[in-house]
Amino acid sequence: MPDFETRAEPHRRELLVHCYRMLGSMPEAEDAVQETFLRAWRAWARYDERTASVRTWLYKIATNTCLTSLEGRARRPLPAGIGAPADDPRAPLVPALDVPWLQPFPDARLDDPAGQVVRRGTLRLALVAALQLLPARQRAVLVLRDVLDFSADETARLLDTSPAAVNSALQRARAGLSAAGPVADEMAEPADDVRKTVDRYVEAFEAADVDRLVELLSADVVLEMPPVPLWYRGAADYGRFMARVYDLRGRVWRTASVGANTQPAVAAYCADDEGVLRLHTLQVFTVQDGRIAHTYVFQHPEVFTAFNLPPVLAG
Known part of the structure; x- marks a missing residue:
């Protein structure tokens, strides 16, 4: 379906970043984007551009794909998020392969010299690690509102809820992020x-x-x-x-x-x-x-x- 590909494909990179923020894993984010495009292609005949732009429509599908993926899953931590610092530099280095560790995102996949996909500081590991501490829907609300700048009404439509519920979830998410420690842009210096x-x-x-x-x-x-x-x-x-x-x-x-x-x-x-x-x-x-x-x-x-x-x- 050439029209679908022409209109949807330009959003693939930013959807990959969005799914990574939600899931904390590159392989899982890639799978979520593939599932998003498959669902969107199947629903393309029913898409009504009077109700939402293609970009917003794709974000709705991607966000709900991620929320489904996160059901019943453990969060993706970093070591500092699950215990106290070690005090023996010669302690045995035994990998915990059963833990779904947070993974980094390769900048080569951004291709974003103008900063249109990733604003300053919004993909840094400290922030992504802190996002993983939030319940999945709070995480989605905070990313959609504070990172992607969707309005409360738009976010409510994306998540099939009310603006009041979005604002309540956003308040709790911001409080949870604040409790996780300072995760603001650490690149203040040149x-x-x-x-x-x-x-x-x-x-x-x-x-x-x-x-x-x-x-x-x-x-x-x-x-x-x-x-x-x-x-x-x-x-x-x-x-x-x-x-x-x-x-x-x-x-x-x-x-x-x-x-x-x-x-x-x-x-x-x-x-x-x-x-x-x-x-x-x-x-x-x-x-x-x-x-x-x-x-x-x-x-x-x-x-x-x-x-x-x-x-x-x-x-």
């Missing part, structure tokens, strides 16, 4: 300064220089490493943990720059016994006041696949 800080961190990381790494950290920096449920707070424990990493994995590391959730990120490669640089982790950074304030370290095949990361780094 992007060039953020990039310089990350570049200095990467130089120290590749040099296996723990002292220099620690100098670049904020005092209360957080390090978390899904699917390992351990996480650390504070520059001292971060440094001791990194010393352990170099003891375990060696001191020959290289990185490739990527982007995740509109934040700076690198794919980290570690040399094996033959000197081959093999993919180890995807690391995503938050920078505040010229220092690394949060490092998210992902080591899961689904994440590597979503980012199209080569298993071996050439050269």
Whole structure:
């Protein structure tokens, strides 16, 4: 149906971002978008443009697809969301593969230089992690109202409810988000300064220089490493943990720059016994006041696949 494809396809990328915010997983978001387009194609003959634009109509289908997917499911956390920080940098690194961990979003899938799909700060990991704490319908209301700027009346029509119910849910969602801690835009400083800080961190990381790494950290920096449920707070424990990493994995590391959730990120490669640089982790950074304030370290095949990361780094 060419007319359907012509009118619906331009909205695919933003619907993928929407479903990711709702679900916290790239594979699940892609499945939800596929289901959205299938449902929309089947209903295209009944679509009435007098009642809603194609974009709004697709958001209604996508949101309800996500709500159905979330029924009976556990939320997607990060390690810092399920327990206290570890106090032993040499604790066993045992992955908890039964936990549906929050996953990052590859910036390469945005293709959004003008910022039309993702406004500043609205895809950052801290916000997406906080959204997962909300009940599904509150999450939907907050995203539709505060992120996508749908009106209360529009949101009510999208969710088949009343504007009063939307406003009530939005108030509870905002309170829940506030209780989760500060999740506002962390990119207050210029992007060039953020990039310089990350570049200095990467130089120290590749040099296996723990002292220099620690100098670049904020005092209360957080390090978390899904699917390992351990996480650390504070520059001292971060440094001791990194010393352990170099003891375990060696001191020959290289990185490739990527982007995740509109934040700076690198794919980290570690040399094996033959000197081959093999993919180890995807690391995503938050920078505040010229220092690394949060490092998210992902080591899961689904994440590597979503980012199209080569298993071996050439050269």
